[in-house]
Amino acid sequence: MQGAKLVELASSYVESVYY
Numbered sequence: 001m002q003g004a005k006l007v008e009l010a011s012s013y014v015e016s017v018y019y
Helices: 001-017
Strands: none
Touching: none
């Protein structure tokens, strides 16, 4: 599931940027 991994990575990046 490369798509799921990409979503997880994006979520982590967004959290690090916004918070």
